[in-house]
Amino acid sequence: MRTRAIAVFAAILASACGTSTSLSGASGTAAVSPGSSESAAALIEEVLFSGPPPAAVAPREVVEAFPVGEVDWSGNSVRATGTGVLDPGNPNTAQARLMAERAAVVVAQRNLLETVEGVRVDSETRVENFMTDYDVIHTRVQGVVRNARQVGQARYDAEAGTVEVELEMDIYSPTGLSGALGAALADSRASQEPLSPQVRDFLSQYSGLVIDGGATGLTPSMFPRIFDEHGNLLLDTSLYASYLGSGADAGLRFISDLQGILDQSGLSGSPLVLSAIDALGEYGSDIVISVADAGGGNILKQALPYLLRAGRFLMRVIL
Numbered sequence: 261m262r263t264r265a266i267a268v269f270a271a272i273l274a275s276a277c278g279t280s281t282s283l284s285g286a287s288g289t290a291a292v293s294p295g296s297s298e299s300a301a302a303l304i305e306e307v308l309f310s311g312p313p314p315a316a317v318a319p320r321e322v323v324e325a326f327p328v329g330e331v332d333w334s335g336n337s338v339r340a341t342g343t344g345v346l347d348p349g350n351p352n353t354a355q356a357r358l359m360a361e362r363a364a365v366v367v368a369q370r371n372l373l374e375t376v377e378g379v380r381v382d383s384e385t386r387v388e389n390f391m392t393d394y395d396v397i398h399t400r401v402q403g404v405v406r407n408a409r410q411v412g413q414a415r416y417d418a419e420a421g422t423v424e425v426e427l428e429m430d431i432y433s434p435t436g437l438s439g440a441l442g443a444a445l446a447d448s449r450a451s452q453e454p455l456s457p458q459v460r461d462f463l464s465q466y467s468g469l470v471i472d473g474g475a476t477g478l479t480p481s482m483f484p485r486i487f488d489e490h491g492n493l494l495l496d497t498s499l500y501a502s503y504l505g506s507g508a509d510a511g512l513r514f515i516s517d518l519q520g521i522l523d524q525s526g527l528s529g530s531p532l533v534l535s536a537i538d539a540l541g542e543y544g545s546d547i548v549i550s551v552a553d554a555g556g557g558n559i560l561k562q563a564l565p566y567l568l569r570a571g572r573f574l575m576r577v578i579l
Contacts, residue, residue, distance in 0.1 A: 322514040324480065329375030331431070333480040333514035338437065339411065339428040340375050342368030346421045357423060361414045364425040372427050373405045376437060380481035382498065383541020387437070390444045400440035404429055431482060432512070438482065438501050445483075445498050459562045472535050480514045481545035488551050489537060495561050 321334035329340030344363030350356035377388035391398040408427040415424040430436030478484075483498035497512070538548035 321516050322480065326375045326378055328371035331375065331379055331480075333431075333512075334516075336431050336433075336513065337428045338372065338376055338379065338431060339426060340368050340371035341424055341426045342366065342371055344423045344425075346423070348421065357416060360423040361425060364414065364423045365410075365427070368425050368427045369405055369408065372408055372429065373402065376401060376405060376429070379431070379437065380479070380543050380545060381441065382481050382483050382485065383543050383546040387441070390441055394444050397441060397444050400443070401437070404436060404440045407435070434502075441482075442501060445501050456562060459559050472533060476536050476539040476548075477544055478536070478539040478547065479544045480512075481543060482512070484512075485546045487540065487546060487548050489548055490551060494549070 322332075323335075324331045324333060329338065331338050342364040344360035344365075344367065346353075346356045346360045350359075377386065377391065379387045381387060381390065387401065391401055408429040411426040411428050416422075417424070430438075432438045483496070483501065485493060485497065486495040487493055534549050534553040536547050537550055540546040540548055
C-alpha cells in the first residue's frame with residue numbers, strides 16, 4: 261500500500277495540554293523501578309497528564325483493500341461482507357430470509373478470515389504465516405473471526421432476492437487480532453527501564469514525538485520496528501503487544517493527514533519531529549532513522565511501558 265509517499269510515526273508522550281512538567285518531587289527526582297507497574301502508571305497519570313487522552317483517529321482514513329475485505333488501519337478494524345441468496349421455492353418468506361442471512365454470515369466469516377490472513381504482522385510476516393506455524397494461533401484467529409461483530413443490520417434486497425451482512429473485528433484488542441497472536445510474539449512482557457534524566461527532560465519539554473517517513477514508501481503493519489541507519493534496533497513494538505491492545509486508543513493508527521495529527525490537542529504545541537530516512541523489510545514497514553536522531557528511539561524504549569499503562573501512548577503513521 262504505497263499510494264502516497266509520506267509517512268509519520270507519532271507517539272504522544274506528554275500532556276494533552278502541552279504544559280511543561282517534570283518528574284521531580286519535594287525530596288528529589290522521582291525514580292520508578294522496573295516492574296512497579298501500578299506506581300508507574302499512577303506517577304505518569306498524576307504528574308504528566310492533566311488533560312483528557314488525545315482523540316482517536318477518524319476511521320477509514322487509511323483503508324487497505326483486499327479481494328474479499330478491507331483493513332482499516334486508521335479505524336483499528338478488519339471488515340468483510342457476505343451475501344446469502346433467498347430460496348425462491350420457500351413459501352415462508354420470513355424463514356427464507358433468515359436462512360439467507362445465516363448463509364451471509366458464514367460467507368462473511370470466510371471472507372473475513374481470508375482478509376485477516378493477509379494482514380502484515382511485521383515487515384516480513386503475515387498472519388497466515390503465524391497460523392501455519394502455530395496450531396494455537398490458527399485456532400485463536402478462527403475463534404476471533406467466528407465472534408466478529410456485525411456492522412449494522414443485515415441488508416435485504418427484495419429485487420435481487422439477497423441478504424448482505426458485514427462483519428468486523430479489531431486489529432488491536434485482547435479479544436481481537438493482536439490478542440490471538442500473542443502466543444506467537446517474542447514476549448509481550450517488555451522489559452522496563454527506569455526513566456533517565458534525558459527521558460524526563462523530553463517528557464517535560466515536548467508535546468509528542470513524530471517520525472516523518474517522507475518518501476520512504478512505508479507500509480502499514482501491526483508491529484513496525486525502528487532502526488538506526490547502522491541497523492541497530494531501537495524499538496520493537498511487538499514487545500508491547502499486550503499494551504497496544506489494552507484500550508481504545510492504545511494502538512497503532514495509520515492516517516493520511518500530517519497537519520491533522522499535529523493539530524490534535526495531544527500533539528499541538530511543540531512536538532519533536534524526527535525524519536525517517538528509509539523503510540526496510542520485505543513489506544517495507546520497518547522504520548529507519550538517522551544516528552543523529554537515534555536518541556528518540558532510546559526515549560521510546562524507556563518511556564513506552566509507563567505511557568501505555570497510563571493510557572497516554574499513541575502511534576500514528578502517515579501514508
